[in-house]
Amino acid sequence: MKLDRVTKRFGGLVAVNEVSLEIEQGELIGIVGPNGSGKTTLYNLISGIYHPDEGRVFFEGRDITDLPPYERAHLGIARTFQISRPFGSATVRENVAVGALFGTLHGQIGVEEAMEVADRYIELVGLTPERDKPAGALTPVEKKLMEIARALAMRPKLLLMDEAMAGMHPKDIDKLVAFLRKVRDEEGIAIVAMVEHIMRAVVGMAERVMVMHQGRKMVDAPTAEALGDQRVVDIYLGRPLEEV
């Protein structure tokens, strides 16, 4: 996946300003930055909710700038949302089955096979006991896990996670990070996690970090180097990472 100097404006506000980013297969990337730095807009540009005002978006060498979101999903781009967006009245199983039915496997599997795929990913994220509950009745953390299962059931090549670990207990974060690393190793999915302030998740998971500030890419480097960068410390972390 490659972003080539994409810019998105909302009226006078430049939410994303000439950001370029390349993601290779199987990479684990963290995108960090304060609230309003353009992280979610960047995700919307990659998943196709927004069309960039300038710049192009490429996926596996193909220009996908003008593709609608559902076609990008078919190619293998999946995402979760900052505020969970389950299909509330449907069961967890049905939610995850939607991912299987319409992701990269769309057109290849029927409803019954999709259920089997769904069951597998529900088990992987540990939601089997909640399988037949309406997704709207889950706890916030369970909803996040359900969204991850739903995105993984799409069998994506790139998974974009938006604050998936916010509000989680540190132990649960460690568990989830370990799980995501395993998924990456087994299925070769590139995973991008976006976080505002949970450094535990970034340090534990990401091999590379991009720091955003006021719509611009400030730093893009291996994790330790990026978080040790003096500008990042000054503007974002406040103190060197060891002290956080």
Place this chain on the structure above:
Amino acid sequence: MTRGATKYLPLLPVYLIYLVLFLVAEGMPGMWQLMAMLVFYCAVGQAFNIFLGMTGYVNFGYVAFLALGTYGMALSIYHFHQLPLGVGIVLLGLLLAVVMAVLLALMVGAVALRLGGAYFAIATIGVNEGFRYLIEGTKIWGGSEGIIFSKQLLDTFGREVANKLSTFWADVSVLIIAALAALITLHFIRGKTGYALMALREDEEAAKVMGINVTKYKLIAFVTSAALAGLIGAMAWGLKLTYVFPPEAFDISYTVEGIIIVMLGGAGTLLGPVVGGLLYGLAKYWLTVILPGFQLLIFAPIIIVVVVAFPEGIVGMLRQRLKGTPFEPFVL
């Protein structure tokens, strides 16, 4: 029981209700018209449910599809009655009804379905009125005087067969269309289409990034719903009344009735529109007898109570109650 057979169990109560309606109509003197009305409301509810219930979009121009279906039947019999088609003329009328309803649905849908919920509803209000004034203003299809084709029907079939067609077969056909609508609804709910529609009803943006071509699935539901409405119009209004008159055919109160039936019974369920159609039809009948003219005034508070007390409708609530009981597979 095999999985294939259990899939069709929810049709059982629906078809049982239709069978009872038919037997009462046939067996009890004087009941035919009331039963025909009930079947009509069930059928309209089911047709409307495929779009309104399954997508959550409200189409205020819905009656236009019924009207176009009526015109399809009227035009076929009025213009082509001299062709040696026999009963084929009625089939041609049905075909024309479906084609016209589907064409309108495609034209409206391709544009308006790109809009979000409330904008779509507003865009469709104009379609119904616009179409009516188009017919009246340009004087096509008989203009504001409509088309009366009872004479053509008589000429083609003779008195006895013509009578049988409009007093018996027209109503029975609506029953068959209703049964067909139930089968299509079940197929949608249980299939890939149902998952797509559920997802877009719950959260359209999330559905898009999950890989669902939401415009396509909305259009599928819209066109299917329109085609069924066209068939109902062709039979329940066209062949049954043997005339079409624009102010009646484009009467927006049928759209409102359709919405009430779907909400009352349970939007997006299979049995809901049937239960809603029965209750609405019966209540309307009795209210017309007891308090003529007040039925809508009384229905307004009832629907408010229903929406507040059980927003998933009667069948939606019933489904919750029946979870885990042996009745569960029968109610959808």
